[in-house]
Amino acid sequence: MPREITYREALKEALDEELAHDENVVIIGEEVAEYNGAYKVTEGLWKKWGSKRLIDAPISEAGFIGIGIGASMLGVRPVMELMFYSFAYVAFDQMMNNAAAVRYMSGGLIHCPIVVRGPANGGTNVGATHSHTPENIFANMPGLKVVSPSHPIDAKGLLKSAIRDNDPVYFMESTVLYGTKGLVPANEELEGGELLIPLGKADVKREGTDISLIAHGRAVLTCLAAAEILESQHQISAEVVDLRSIRPLDEETIMASVRKTHRAIYVEENKPFCGIGAQISSMIMEQAFDDLDAPVLRIASADAPAIYSPPLEKMQLPVPEEVVARALTLF
Amino acid sequence: MAKKSVPYSDAPINASLSSDEKIELLRTMVRIRRFEQAALKAYNENNIGGFLHLYIGQESVAVGGISLLGENDHVITAYRDHGHALAVGMGMNECMAELYGKKTGCSKGKGGSMHYFAPDKNYWGGHGIVAGQTPLGAGIAFALKYRNLTGCCLCYLGDGAINQGSYHEALNLASLWELPVVYIIENNGYSMGTSQVRSSAHPEGGLAARADAYEIAWDKFDGVSLYEIRAKVQTAIDRAHKESKPSVLEILTYRYKGHSVADANAEKYRSKEEIQRYMTEHDPIENWKATLIGEGVLTEENYKVIQREAAAEADASAEFARKSPFPDESEIFDDVYWEVDNRTASGTTGRHFFHG
Ligand SMILES: Cc1ncc(C[n+]2csc(CCOP(=O)(O)OP(=O)(O)O)c2C)c(N)n1
Ligand SMILES: [Mg+2]
Numbered sequence: 001m002p003r004e005i006t007y008r009e010a011l012k013e014a015l016d017e018e019l020a021h022d023e024n025v026v027i028i029g030e031e032v033a034e035y036n037g038a039y040k041v042t043e044g045l046w047k048k049w050g051s052k053r054l055i056d057a058p059i060s061e062a063g064f065i066g067i068g069i070g071a072s073m074l075g076v077r078p079v080m081e082l083m084f085y086s087f088a089y090v091a092f093d094q095m096m097n098n099a100a101a102v103r104y105m106s107g108g109l110i111h112c113p114i115v116v117r118g119p120a121n122g123g124t125n126v127g128a129t130h131s132h133t134p135e136n137i138f139a140n141m142p143g144l145k146v147v148s149p150s151h152p153i154d155a156k157g158l159l160k161s162a163i164r165d166n167d168p169v170y171f172m173e174s175t176v177l178y179g180t181k182g183l184v185p186a187n188e189e190l191e192g193g194e195l196l197i198p199l200g201k202a203d204v205k206r207e208g209t210d211i212s213l214i215a216h217g218r219a220v221l222t223c224l225a226a227a228e229i230l231e232s233q234h235q236i237s238a239e240v241v242d243l244r245s246i247r248p249l250d251e252e253t254i255m256a257s258v259r260k261t262h263r264a265i266y267v268e269e270n271k272p273f274c275g276i277g278a279q280i281s282s283m284i285m286e287q288a289f290d291d292l293d294a295p296v297l298r299i300a301s302a303d304a305p306a307i308y309s310p311p312l313e314k315m316q317l318p319v320p321e322e323v324v325a326r327a328l329t330l331f
Numbered sequence: 332m333a334k335k336s337v338p339y340s341d342a343p344i345n346a347s348l349s350s351d352e353k354i355e356l357l358r359t360m361v362r363i364r365r366f367e368q369a370a371l372k373a374y375n376e377n378n379i380g381g382f383l384h385l386y387i388g389q390e391s392v393a394v395g396g397i398s399l400l401g402e403n404d405h406v407i408t409a410y411r412d413h414g415h416a417l418a419v420g421m422g423m424n425e426c427m428a429e430l431y432g433k434k435t436g437c438s439k440g441k442g443g444s445m446h447y448f449a450p451d452k453n454y455w456g457g458h459g460i461v462a463g464q465t466p467l468g469a470g471i472a473f474a475l476k477y478r479n480l481t482g483c484c485l486c487y488l489g490d491g492a493i494n495q496g497s498y499h500e501a502l503n504l505a506s507l508w509e510l511p512v513v514y515i516i517e518n519n520g521y522s523m524g525t526s527q528v529r530s531s532a533h534p535e536g537g538l539a540a541r542a543d544a545y546e547i548a549w550d551k552f553d554g555v556s557l558y559e560i561r562a563k564v565q566t567a568i569d570r571a572h573k574e575s576k577p578s579v580l581e582i583l584t585y586r587y588k589g590h591s592v593a594d595a596n597a598e599k600y601r602s603k604e605e606i607q608r609y610m611t612e613h614d615p616i617e618n619w620k621a622t623l624i625g626e627g628v629l630t631e632e633n634y635k636v637i638q639r640e641a642a643a644e645a646d647a648s649a650e651f652a653r654k655s656p657f658p659d660e661s662e663i664f665d666d667v668y669w670e671v672d673n674r675t676a677s678g679t680t681g682r683h684f685f686h687g
Contacts, residue, residue: 035524035596058494058530059461059522090460090495125380125432127443129459272685303686304663308443309432310380311657 002183010152010184011041011117011173014159015079017187017194019049022077025163028055028064029081029118038083039119039178065091065116069099069168072114079163085120085172086132099168100143113166117159120148120172121218122269122306123317131306133270135216136279138170139247145169145199146246150220152182154244157197165199174218200248204257208239211263211327214254214280216243219267219318226267226323234328246276254280255288262293263330267318272300294330299323340622342562344399350628354637356398356557357623360390360616362641363414366423369645370413370430370444374592378653379430383444386414388587391615392517393418395560396485399568400453403475403482407455407468409489410445411517411586419452423648433655440658441666461522462488462495465514469501469577472512476575483511483571485564490581491522491530493538502579506545511571513564516581517554523590524600539581547577554584555618585609 005013018025031038033046033054046054057064061082068078082088088095095116103111122131139146145167149155155173162169187193205220206227213223220242227238241257243249258264264284266277277298284296302316339345348356367385374383386393393414397406400419408415416426421437429436430444437447438457447457455471458464468486475482492498493516505512516538520527527538534540542549548570552563560582567578587610589597598606623629670678 031524034529035600038523056525056529058525059491060494060496062496063494087460090497125443126382127446127459128441129445129463130382300686302663303684304667307441307658307663308381308429308438308446309440309658311432312440312660312663313380315660316663 001189002185004181005152005184006178007152007155007173007180007182008039008041008178010156011159012043012045014156014163015042016045016048018079018160018163019045019053024075024077025079026053026055026076027079027081028057028068030057030059030083032056032081037081039175041178042081061087061090062094066094066098068114068116069094069112072112073102073110077113077163078115080114080116082116082118084130085118085134086130088116088134089132095138095170096141100141104143111166112168115159115162115169115171117171117173119175119178121174121176122301123176123313125308125310125313127308128305133172133301135172135246136270136275139276143168145248146172147199147244148172148217148246149244150177150205150215150217150242152180153184153195154197154203154242156184157195158199158244160194161196161199164196169199172217177218197244199245200250201244202250202253203242203244204239204253205242206238206240208237208261210237210261211265211330212239212241212257212261213265213267213323213327214241214243214257215267216246216276217269219269222318222320222323223267225320226327229320229324230327234324236327236331238327243276251283251287254284258284258288259291262291264292265297265299265323265327265330267299267323269301269317272298272303275300297326297330299326339556339558339562342558342565344561344565345558353623353628354633356394357616357619357629358637358641359394359418360619361637362423362644363390363394363417364616365638365641365645366417366426366648367413369649370427371588371592373427373430373649373652379444380432381443382410383430383592384411384590385586385588385592386411388609388614389517389519389554389584390414391557391560391619392515392554392582392584393487395557396515396564399561399565400485401482403480404568405453405455405471405475405482405484406487407464407471407484408457408487409461409464409492410457410459411489412445412447412457415487416447416449416454416457419449419454421447421449421452421454423644424651427648428652428655431652431655432657433652434658434662435651435655439662439666462492462498464488465492465495465498466501468514469505469510469512472505472510472571472577473508475511476509481572483513483568485513485515487515487517489522490516490518490520490527490538491525493541494531502542502545502547502577505577506547509575510577511575512577513567513571514577514579515564516579517584518581519584519586521586521590521601523594524596526600537581539579542579547579549579549581551581552583554582555613555615556622557615557619558622585613
């Protein structure tokens with residue numbers, strides 16, 4: 001029987017299983033070990049695996065992320081935690097230049113099997129410095145992979161695959177999702193005995209026939225709620241496509257959905273300018289133009305730095321009502 | 332480090348203090364503590380979102396240093412920024428309203444607890460990224476020097492911040508370019524749940540001793556006494572003003588509360604006894620109060636009045652914040668670009684925003 005567990009527990013299971021699976025897997029980050037994780041994702045793992053496998057780092061993101069990248073070149077498989085993905089900007093050079101380009105610049109002699117994971121979301125009133133959503137920035141760089149799970153099952157299956165991947169995978173979670181629950185199969189009921197979801201595979205989270213709501217991360221939940229409203233109040237059947245993995249990207253699933261529904265909206269909590277939605281809508285236009293009955297719309301967060309004021313920050317992020325209202329304009 | 336040849340109370344900068352000035356220093360520390368207590372209450376009543384990093388226990392460090400500043404002296408710090416804000420003269424109302432996310436807040440509700448600013452009071456924030464303020468502090472010092480102003484920048488940082496590369500790059504540049512910046516490491520022993528011994532490799536002399544590597548003068552001292560803080564920070568300010576040279580000061584202090592109010596482990600990574608010991612033996616307010624009573628400058632009665640007034644002011648600020656309006660939705664797009672806000676040619680040419 002699948003169990004209902006939280007997104008946080010799903011991540012922890014993935015980490016725990018991968019620590020067992022490969023002795024080269026090491027978890028490094030601020031407060032990941034003795035404190036049990038700033039968001040408790042690594043709770044109990046230090047006690048179980050000890051100080052060689054879980055390492056508390058000082059506040060030195062450029063240094064310890066760089067160390068992770070360097071170690072990965074020599075066969076260690078570091079899983080780095082950023083307390084907030086916003087702090088990736090302190091380590092930006094390491095993540096953009098070294099991890100992304102060393103394979104290319106060495107003509108393929110070197111590769112970096114590293115995962116850098118942590119929450120990349122707004123919506124928690126922590127202000128502009130702590131609310132960055134850099135998935136588009138990192139996905140822009142060839143050599144990097146970007147993953148953003150919306151549900152516990154994806155969190156677990158994708159994290160395990162990310163850790164086994166031989167390229168740098170930047171794994172973006174959400175503090176708002178950590179406590180959300182979902183069904184995750186137990187290993188005994190799985191063929192092969194474990195949950196591995198390949199990178200580059202989107203997931204249709206809800207089938208529909210009239211419009212495709214395409215999203216990644218928490219915006220998938222927004223789309224699912226919008227789809228409910230469209231169905232119950234407007235007799236519109238919305239399909240919800242969860243990218244799960246942004247790069248590599250599952251074009252086939254996106255295009256198949258659009259060819260079926262003839263309408264599409266991309267929803268994300270990222271900023272609009274050159275966001276993921278810009279990429280996806282351009283691809284739909286190029287590949288499925290004749291199938292479209294309406295322009296592809298994009299919904300993103302308001303185009304300003306994250307505001308602190310709690311009621312206003314709510315207005316900055318996409319909500320189901322906005323998705324519904326914009327969807328209705330397409331019919 | 333420095334020899335205790337004279338008591339710190341006899342240092343010229345302290346000897347010249349009037350009784351009223353001494354009492355004002357006490358009042359500022361008490362106001363900070365009361366403000367923080369009121370903020371904690373408001374947070375627990377769900378009037379404040381996000382993080383709340385309280386300054387309780389560390390009051391002397393901000394108040395002592397900032398009390399020495401003149402017209403061209405500036406201050407910048409990290410996210411634990413409420414104490415410095417009140418010390419530079421920001422009002423409780425605007426500070427509390429910021430925590431409530433209200434339009435009347437010092438940043439119009441846009442920055443929150445970690446991002447207070449008051450450039451009119453030479454206060455440049457309020458920075459959420461650990462050590463992000465340390466190059467900025469050197470930059471303010473650069474601007475002072477460039478503009479031929481005799482001043483300095485007190486750049487506060489935590490003991491955890493000293494391991495960021497940006498801090499070390501700033502130290503090198505401050506030394507190389509002879510910038511009048513005074514780094515003040517508020518060593519409260521912990522960066523979140525990590526004790527200082529688990530985060531920092533450093534010379535025997537302490538965290539500040541790393542400054543030797545950059546040929547920067549440094550000092551390390553206890554932060555319980557305002558006299559000592561004032562005397563030693565003044566030495567660094569003099570160095571900045573007279574020689575245009577940086578300094579690194581490490582001041583030993585302690586935070587009574589968790590890293591932030593959300594820190595569930597506040598009593599796990601340090602013992603209750605340790606916290607209690609600092610509260611009874613190292614309280615900067617109690618220390619200053621006792622000093623002033625000893626000098627005959629203060630009575631228990633006066634002290635009670637100061638406490639009462641500060642508590643009333645803090646409560647009133649919460650009431651002010653509660654009654655203030657939230658910003659209007661349209662204000663989300665103000666304050667992003669100077670040119671747009673000022674409707675200049677640059678700000679009205681081309682599209683600046685891409686929502687909707
Ligand atoms: C670049 C960066 N990394 C991590 C954090 C999360 N964080 C905020 S405060 C803090 C601890 C800082 O400790 P310290 O510098 O000693 O200051 P204190 O909180 O004790 O005042 C951490 C890890 C951050 N805000 N910025
Ligand atoms: Mg500290």
